[in-house]
Amino acid sequence: MKKEAAEELRSVVFKESESLEGASPKIQGYDFNNRLNVSDLLQSLGLTGFQASHFDDAIQIVNQMLEWRLSHEEITENCSELEKNPTYRESVKCKIFLGVTSNLISSGVRDIIRYLVEHRMVDVVVTAGDGIAEDIIKCLADTYLGDCSLPGAALRSKGLSRIGNLLVPDDNYRKFEDWAMPLFDQMLEEQNTQHVLWTPSKVAARLGKEINDERSYLYWAYKNDIPIFCSGFTEMGSFRKLLSLHSFRNPDIHDLVVLPSEDSKLLENEVMHANPRKIGMITLGGGLPQIQICDTLRMHNGADYAVFINAAHEFDGSDSGASPEEAVSWGAIRASAKFIKVHCDATVAFPFLVAKTFAATIEKTIESKIKEVTKKAKVVENLRSSVYKESQRLEDTAKVRGYDFNLGVNYSQILKSLFFTGFQATNLGDAIETVNQMLEWRLSHEEITEDCSEEEKNPTYRESVRCKIFLGFTSNLISSGVRDVIRYLVQHSMVDVIVTTTGGIEEDIIKCLADTYRGDFSLPGAALRSKGLNRIGNLLVPNANYCKFEDWVIPIFDKMLEEQKTQHVLWTPSKLIARLGKEINNESSYLYWAYKNGIPVFCPGLTDGSLGDMLYFQSFRSPGLIVDVVKDIEAMNGQAVHANPSKTGMIILGGGLAKHHICNANMMRNGADYAVFINTAQEFDGSDSGAHPDEAKSWGKIRASAKSVKVHCDATIAFPLLVAETFAAMKEND
Known part of the structure; x- marks a missing residue:
């Protein structure tokens, strides 16, 4: 009866699967055992799953x-004679609109935008007001690296403004004001005497002309006649402040009108x-x-291609978070367009996208020539000083810059430029x-x-003692192609202790028995359920995989139960x-290599997930198997407590149980002594998954x-790149 009940439960949990063989790509990751090639690594992301596949x-x-090219399309009856000409058809390319928020111009992405505009790789640019101002400011003075946690009041007292983890001295805005005010005077005179009608795009072009600096994307836009649009030009940011100051300085004449x-x-x-362009x-x-851009493209019945790169969520109905759908x-x-959203900070994703697309079309190296233009004039000092405090000098702080694709595509240097x-x-x-x-x-x-003991004073011993590395990851990453990256680390004994969730165990075994396939985040759950397919983000796992696992x-559980009874084995x-x-x-x-290399794999939530299902089914067939969790907490905490004289490092992918278990042991x-967290969880709900390393310091989990x-x-996206520049690079250099 119990066996029949187990079979009935199995049929309820695992419906018969529709075959995905040949219908969907199989999930796999980059094999770092091959010679390290970042270009190939990026190529492999399509089969990795989640946001890597979107990238x-x-x-x-x-x-x-x-x-x-227009030549790729069929000639229709509506085509003009020109549009039928083969030479003309081959010359007509897709018209590309590039939209960029101002914070990215503050960052090193500005150098990549400049590269695209310099080489006429985009046709229209749309940005915010400070996307124009920050480009000019960075020709006049440097932006520096700071930290997202720096307190605002302290920075304000030092005349420093923070944009995320960037620091901009108020002096930079003073220099911008000194440079821009004489130009505004000229523009006002042209407005009054020549009846020039100024628009944001005309102002942007004029600024590009006047700055005359090859580091500026505005300069190249002016030189290459690429329009820069900004509907919020006078409503926010530096230009609003400057135009206001300009009107105070010239109260008796008409204001500059944009x-x-x-x-x-x-x-x-x-x-x-x-x-006829797309x-x-x-x-x-x-x-x-x-x-x-989106509102304007409705006039064209929509774009033919669309790529959104941002970290905003769509759940609040904001346009920033809206999906292409x-x-x-x-x-x-x-509706027929090719489109995708990559849910990732553009500072991480965009440099590598450009390397595999725009930059791949240009092979020559161009030397940059830099000129700086600084102009000064007097303005209303009391207004200026209230907006811009005198800045603390930051000369010893790293300056913000991006990778220059004019130097060619060098992936190692792109990674270093991050x-x-x-x-x-x-x-x-x-x-x-x-x-x-x-x-x-090394010790x-x-x-x-x-x-120190006598052994710890021995030079040979001291050179042999390395940092003990704890690697934690969530199960979804084993479902994805990151599993292959983790297997590489374990295969070569590059980590010392592993903590994961139950899915991180079972999915590794299941992928030895059957394939996981690439799907889509939007596939409806009810329809997939009727086909016996399970969705993990944009991955698909047939129910048949779990039946094979069972x-x-x-x-094996039967053998373990027998050993428990006959040999008194205490299973943990x-x-x-x-x-x-x-x-x-x-x-x-990776479990095979962990066993072979003696690397412990801990999972305090072993009864969760499919493995828990199997233990449940086993209890119907052959009850009595005991797994002692308490012994493992002794072993896990012992890995940290007895690590001395080694230092310990934590690398944790995702959050949840794996993150907390490693942090708690290190407490x-x-x-x-070292900690790297990679996840997309927010800290604002107080969850451990989203908690910042600084919060872990308050608990004593990080020194x-x-x-x-x-x-x-x-x-x-992030972990394969990190491994390429750390573990894999170290192995190649050995």
Whole structure:
């Protein structure tokens, strides 16, 4: 009866699956055992899953924009004689609209935008007011790297303004004011004497002409006649302040008038007169630029290609977080269009997208020539001083800059440039630096103290003692292609302790027995359920996979039960996991390599997930198997407590149970010495998943003196890049 009940339960939980063989790509990650090639690594992201797959989709869509020609389309009856001409048809390319928020111009992404405009790779640029001002300001003075946690009141007292983890001295805005005011005077005179009608795009072009600096994207836009639109030009940011100051300085004459409404017509003309070209849009960061491009493209019945890159959520109904599907419903993107949203900070994703698309079309190296133009004039000092306090000097602080694609595509240098780019790119750069410090540390780097044992004073021993690395990850990453990256680390004994959730165990075994496939986040659950398919984000797992897992694991549970009864074996989660690694005997499995290399894998929530289901089914067939969790907490905490004289480092992908378990164990030794968190969870709800490393310091989970960083990014994008510049680079250099 119990066996029949177990079969009935199985049929309820696991419906018969529709086959995905040949219908969907199989999920797999980059194999770092091959010679490290970041270009190939980026190519592999399409089969990794989650946002990594979206990033690869974005690369493909942008390349389709760049490759499209009118000659690819059929000649219709409506075509003019010119449009039938083969030479003309081959010359007609996709018209690309680029939208970028001002914070990205403050960051090192500005250098990449400049590269695109310099080489006429985009046709229209839309930004916010400070997306124009910050470009000019960065020609006049430097922006510096800071930290997101720096307190605002303290910075204000020092005359420093913070944009995320960037610092901008108020002196920079004074220099901008000194430079811009004489230009506004000239423009006002031209308005009054020559009846010039100023629009934001005309002002942007004039600024580009006057700055005359090859580092400026506005300069190249002026030189290459690429229009820059900004509907919020006079409503926010630095220009609003400057125009207000300008009107105070000239109270007896008419104000300088800038008319955004005229630009709306010009932007509409850019769309209406695009035919017979297709239209593509790339928007970075959402907000006003994305809104303005989308609203205008409705005049064209929508874009033919669309790539959104931002970290905003769609759940609050904001336009910034809106998915391309929502834009399709409004007619901003055609129903037949190729489109994707990459949920990632553009400072991380955009440099690599450009490397695989725009920059791949240019092979020559161009030397940059830099000129600086600074002009000064007197203004109303009392107003100026209230807005811009005198700044503390930051000369010893790292300056913000981006990768220069004029130097060619060098992936190692692109990765190194992330540190200076700002926002999450800088955090990823910090994470790379922190992991490399973990890998490079030896006990010999520390001073010999009085309480050192004789062994700990031995130079050979001291050189052999390395940092003990705890690796934690959530189960979804094993479902994804990141599993292959983790397997590489375990295969080469690059980590010492692993903590994961139950899904992180079972999915590794299941992927040795059957494939996981690429799907889509929007596939409806009810329809998938009727086909026996389970969705994990944009991955698909047939129910048949779990049935194969059950058929494989139940006989092992039977053997374990017998050994418990006859040999008095005390099973713990880590012992059970090691047994599964031994039994699977498959080199694609990280559990196999953990067993082979003696690396413990801990899972305090072993009864959750499919493995829990199997233990439940087992209790019907052959009850009595006992798994002691308490013994494992002793073993796990012991890994941290007895790590001395080693330092300890934590690398945690995702949050939840794995993150908390590692942090809690390290609390037993007064905290880890290094910590890298990579996840997209927010800290505002008080969850442990979203908690910042600084919060962990308050608990003693990370030492106050520790090097720690959180990268707010999907680990499917960030972790392969981090491994390429740390573990894999170290192995190649050995």
